[in-house]
Amino acid sequence: MQLTQFTDIGLRVLMYVAHRQDGELTRLAELSDKFQLSHNHLVKVVNRLIKLGWIASTRGRNGGIELAVDAQALSLATIVRELEGDFPLVDCHKNHCVLESACNLIGILDRGLNHFYDYLDNYYLSDLVQPPTAQLISKLQLV
Numbered sequence: 001m002q003l004t005q006f007t008d009i010g011l012r013v014l015m016y017v018a019h020r021q022d023g024e025l026t027r028l029a030e031l032s033d034k035f036q037l038s039h040n041h042l043v044k045v046v047n048r049l050i051k052l053g054w055i056a057s058t059r060g061r062n063g064g065i066e067l068a069v070d071a072q073a074l075s076l077a078t079i080v081r082e083l084e085g086d087f088p089l090v091d092c093h094k095n096h097c098v099l100e101s102a103c104n105l106i107g108i109l110d111r112g113l114n115h116f117y118d119y120l121d122n123y124y125l126s127d128l129v130q131p132p133t134a135q136l137i138s139k140l141q142l143v
Contacts, residue, residue, distance in 0.1 A: 001116070007083040009037060009045045011128070014054065014079065018071040019129045019137040025064030034140045052082055071129070077120035089113055 003011075012035055017026050028046060032039045046065060049055040056068035089109040092100040099105075129137065 001089060001113070003080065004084060005041075006045055006048075007080060009035070009042065010049060010083045011079065013042070013045060013049060013065075014067070014074075014125055015128050015133070016137060016140070017055065017065060017067045018125050019134060019141070020066065023066070025058060025062070025066050027064045030064075034143075048083070054079075071126040072124050074125040075121050076123040076125070076128070077117045079125065080120060081117060 013031060016031060016034070020026060028039065028042055031037065031046075032042050046055060046057075050057050050065075054067070054069050054074060055065050057063070057065050088106065089112075090106055092103070092106055097103065
């Protein structure tokens with residue numbers, strides 16, 4: 001399994017803003033520069049994070065984004081589920097698989113995916129910004 005680029009960017013944005021001090025705003029140009037991301041793609045991800053209520057946005061010359069939730073309350077499983085969407089690992093209907101009516105694969109993969117999310121439920125956004133990641137984000141923010 002591989003997470004989408006959308007989820008990857010979403011996780012990095014959340015980690016970066018979670019590491020900021022309360023009230024300290026992050027500009028999208030800063031994120032785009034620090035993570036070498038397309039501004040257009042970053043805007044799409046940030047808009048989704050805003051719609052989910054995890055990021056707050058302030059418009060204007062001195063505007064930017066900040067974390068809108070408690071990093072200790074937002075589980076990694078919730079983040080990944082929301083950003084990845086609720087799609088099966090294998091879409092038997094899309095590919096018109098001849099094994100579909102009697103195949104064990106989808107059930108096994110679904111159980112594996114559920115175990116994956118159960119494991120991620122043990123971690124929170126606050127866990128992602130602990131050392132040594134915290135030091136690296138601090139260095140990025142200083143440059």
